[in-house]
Amino acid sequence: MSSYIATQRSRGTESDEQVLARAVADLVRRTHFPVAFGGLEHDDAIHVTSIVGARTRSLEGLVVQASRGLGGRALVEKRPRLALDYRSSRTITHDYDRHVLGEGIATLFAVPVLVSGRARGVIYCGSWAEAAVGDVVARPAFAVADELSSELRIREEVERRLKLSTPAGEASALAPAAREELRETYAELRSVAASVDDPLVRERLQRVEQRLAALTSSETDAAADLDVKLSPREIDVLACAALGSTNAEIATALSLREGTVKSYLQSAMAKLDASTRHAAVARARRAGILP
The missing domain is CATH 3.30.450.40 (GAF domain)
Incomplete structure (x- = not known):
């Protein structure tokens, strides 16, 4: 570990x-x-x-x-x-x-x-x-x-994937498969948090999200100096896009209209100065916004 x-x-x-x-x-x-x-x-x-x-x-x-x-x-x-x-x-x-x-x-x-x-x-x-x-x-x-059941379930899944991320005896850098597991978990948590009304539960989920995003911080380009502030929904949409989801799939996952998803993506791309969603994801990762 x-x-x-x-x-x-x-x-x-x-x-x-x-x-x-x-x-x-x-x-x-x-x-x-x-x-x-x-x-x-x-x-x-x-x-x-x-x-x-x-x-x-x-x-x-x-x-x-x-x-x-x-x-x-x-x-x-x-x-x-x-x-x-x-x-x-x-x-x-x-x-x-x-x-x-x-x-x-x-x-x-x-x-x-x-x-x-x-x-x-x-x-x-x-x-x-x-x-x-x-x-x-x-x-x-x-x-x-x-609510307790949901939180325990999420905690179990996060711990399971954290254990997979750095098997005993391996270097601290995440293997490609483990990194993808981490990103899937992050996107799932963003989706769950977006559907929770209780502000305290959402705050706790956000802390878990930050913890997951920080796991790859040592692998990001700290010199990128990207001072970008994305809205929660822009991060939600970008996290799903990072998994290769289409606008329609993102809309379904986040209970949004497809046109709304497109607007959030365009806004995130503009803030990240990226011409494509893939470039936006890459820059968001370098900035430590996404794992």
Whole structure:
């Protein structure tokens, strides 16, 4: 692995647990349930690492085995599970009563976090009194789980391609195939970010994009002195063009009109002082705008 990649991973790069913690905090805010907690799956068990709103320390260190308790069932069945009256529920095992009832939770709602069909974890929201769980609670809880799932999926894909980019024992320079993988990932992230409404999620995706673009910075011509400012949409379109996509294909990928794509390309070409899209891509790479 190149020293650059190692440095980037050590500089404020969030762990999966930190991403989960933000989602759990968001769960309380959006569902209005007083307590929420969650954990990621490791070795067929949910390791609870984030707790928000608890009045006791009963939930700390909780590890839920697959198929056990409410969360264990949600993990295995890959669907939400509800215990309206947790203490008297007959549909779950009560392996974790000491933790759940110790916190005084009466109603508990567990939602699995699915990434590419695999349960990566479970997030819970609970109430100290029996509380109905209708659309007002369920919809935002599902939304939080979906957003967390999307971010974990993107992180997994980025890490997979980063590992491919510099196999052990090779020089830090990216091999041609790895470089193309990197560029495809970058274009895909630009497309995903363009469709996300949440400004915080978009900001996090942009940081990942910058990280990917910087991976090839050592291979770019630092002396090019290209002081160019492209708009986000111009970069979106140019990133797709870099993969050889036609205007029609770019329009489909970015949900734009073909004429709009052409306008963005022409604007980017003008700013980069390039007569063709290929020249624009090359100059954008030298400027460190594209990987």
